[in-house]
Amino acid sequence: MKKIIFSLLLTMGAIHTASAVEGDADAGKAKAAVCGACHGATGLNPNPSYPDLAGQHAAYIVKQLSDFKSGARTDMMMAPMATNLSDQDMADLAAFFSIQERASEKPAASTDSSATAAAPATATAEIVTSTPAKALYAGDVKAGQEKSAMCVSCHGTDGNSPIAMYPKLAGQSASYISKQLADFKSGERSDPIMAGMVAALSEQDMNDLGAYFAVQTPTAGQAKGSDVGHKLYFGGDANKGITACVACHGVKGKGMAQASFPALAGQNADYLKKQIANFRDGSRGNDRNNMMRNIAIKLSDSDIDELVNYMSSLK
Ligand code: HEC
Ligand code: HEC
Ligand code: HEC
The missing domain is CATH 1.10.760.10 (Cytochrome c-like domain)
Known part of the structure; x- marks a missing residue:
């Protein structure tokens, strides 16, 4: 009886996989950028609160993502992640994570190779837990400072905007700043003031500006706490x-x-x-x-x- 149920499950599994959308690992890699914050860039994060995804079965990943989306599996962090994923997105993400190397499969023999292998995951963990904005940026701080001349009237010389309706940029992450500038330019984020400011900026300008503001020191906020x-x-x-x-x-x-x-x-x-x-x-x-x-x-x-x-x- 056990055998019959088992082969039935296998058959169902096979049908399910055959009818499922085919994943593309390269497309999945791009879509996984946002997952890296918690799961690590390649699906490995030593932080015990987050499961490893590297080397996981693709079909299992797809099922979990659909369950998070439908609410059949509930998790406050994963629900907002899964809710807008299409079947194709899930298949692509699963394809990407399933071909990454698992941490435990690394030969323990040579300390050298395990040290190198662990490096990316450790770096990720460091960024996730301590995140000084200075950690990563694609731009040039000095060049960004020159280009920031047109921003100071509203955002302050060091990115500490004196006006309460204008955001402080000091200490903000460079990648977030360049994303916002690109979004203002494409119209994905709309603001009449910022739209005018970014119209002439190149991608390099955006990265440089991000780098400059990211290394500035934010002043303390005025709020009393709650x-x-x-x-x-x-x-x-x-x-x-x-x-x-x-x-x-x-x-x-x-x-x-x-x-x-x-x-x-x-x-x-x-x-x-x-x-x-x-x-x-x-x-x-x-x-x-x-x-x-x-x-x-x-x-x-x-x-x-x-x-x-x-x-x-x-x-
Ligand atoms: C904000 C942190 C966070 C982000 C970002 C995030 N996850 Fe998760 N993920 C979690 C947590 C926490 C769990 C464990 C949930 C639980 O305890 O049930 C999880 C579980 C999962 C699981 C189930 C793993 C298993 O072994 O059952 C999958 C698959 C998964 N995440 C995929 C993704 C994908 C794909 C993305 C990007 C689209 C993503 N996650 C983004 C925090 C995150
Ligand atoms: C699942 C991840 C996630 C969670 C949980 C989350 N946020 Fe966010 N939040 C984001 C992202 C991503 C952005 C930036 C979106 C963008 O513009 O690219 C953002 C942007 C913001 C901003 C705008 C910041 C700015 O400089 O313009 C505020 C304010 C904010 N979040 C507040 C909150 C509050 C309050 C909560 C809890 C009730 C919360 N967030 C929970 C992901 C999250
Ligand atoms: C005339 C005033 C003004 C000038 C000049 C200006 N900004 Fe802004 N900026 C704003 C306002 C107002 C917002 C908030 C828009 C909103 O409410 O969504 C903003 C938002 C932003 C944000 C989003 C911050 C966040 O936390 O999401 C970034 C990044 C930014 N500006 C960068 C720049 C840069 C770089 C320059 C110079 C090239 C610049 N700004 C020049 C007024 C200005």
């Missing part, structure tokens, strides 16, 4: 389906440079409030996979006030 905001930030709200902000914006609100998740610590409160409201009403929609929109839509006005008070007080 216990309610603190609790929501770290714990989310399971009843309302609000994912804890800490998952993506980090313990100290420094974001995750590698995934272009922004730093929020010390940011001007009025600016933060406007952005969450924009994600909530959909007027800002440049977040990949609806990551922020899906969360913002569940926040009440008072949730937002408390969160903003807390985030802006972070140092």
Whole structure:
């Protein structure tokens, strides 16, 4: 009997795989950029809170992603990740992660080779947990400083915008800044002021500007802090389906440079409030996979006030 059930399962598995969409590992690699923040660039992260995906069976990955999407498997971090993935996206991601080498398969014999092999995962973990914005940037700080002359009237000489409606850029991750500049240029994020500022910027300009502002030191925020905001930030709200902000914006609100998740610590409160409201009403929609929109839509006005008070007080 056991045998029959087993072969039945196998057959079902075979049918399922045959009818499934075929994955493309190269396409998957590009789509996996956002997963790297938690799972590591190649699906290996020594942080015990996150499962390794490297070398996992593709069919299993696809099934988990569909379950996170349908809600059959619930996880506050993975739900917003999976919700906007198409069948093709899932197949591509699975194809990519399934061909990565597993950590445990490395020969333990030579310390040399295991040290090299562990290097990428360790580097990822460091970025995820400590993220100084200076960690990675494609641009040139000096060149960025020259190009920032036209930004200072609103964002301040060192990226600490004196006006509460204008975001501080000091200490923000370079990759996030260049993404925003590109989004303002393509129109994916719309703002009449910034649209004019970025029209003439090249990709190199954007990277240089990102690098310059990333290495500036942010000033402390003016907010007093909030216990309610603190609790929501770290714990989310399971009843309302609000994912804890800490998952993506980090313990100290420094974001995750590698995934272009922004730093929020010390940011001007009025600016933060406007952005969450924009994600909530959909007027800002440049977040990949609806990551922020899906969360913002569940926040009440008072949730937002408390969160903003807390985030802006972070140092
Ligand atoms: C913010 C952190 C975070 C990001 C970003 C993230 N994940 Fe996850 N992922 C998790 C956590 C935490 C779990 C474990 C969930 C649980 O405990 O059930 C998980 C579980 C999974 C699993 C199930 C693994 C298993 O062995 O059952 C898959 C597959 C997966 N993630 C794929 C992805 C893909 C693909 C992406 C990018 C599109 C992604 N994840 C982005 C945090 C993240
Ligand atoms: C006339 C004022 C003004 C000038 C000059 C200006 N900005 Fe902005 N910038 C803004 C405003 C206002 C916003 C917020 C837009 C919104 O509400 O979405 C913004 C947003 C941004 C953001 C998004 C920040 C985030 O946290 O998401 C970046 C990055 C940025 N500006 C970079 C620049 C750079 C680089 C320059 C110079 C090339 C520049 N800005 C010049 C007013 C200005
Ligand atoms: C699953 C990951 C994820 C979670 C969880 C998350 N965020 Fe975000 N958040 C993002 C990403 C990604 C962006 C930037 C989107 C873009 O423009 O590329 C963002 C942007 C923001 C911004 C705008 C920052 C700026 O400089 O413009 C604010 C404010 C924000 N998030 C607040 C929150 C709050 C509050 C929570 C918790 C209730 C939260 N986020 C939870 C991923 C997340």
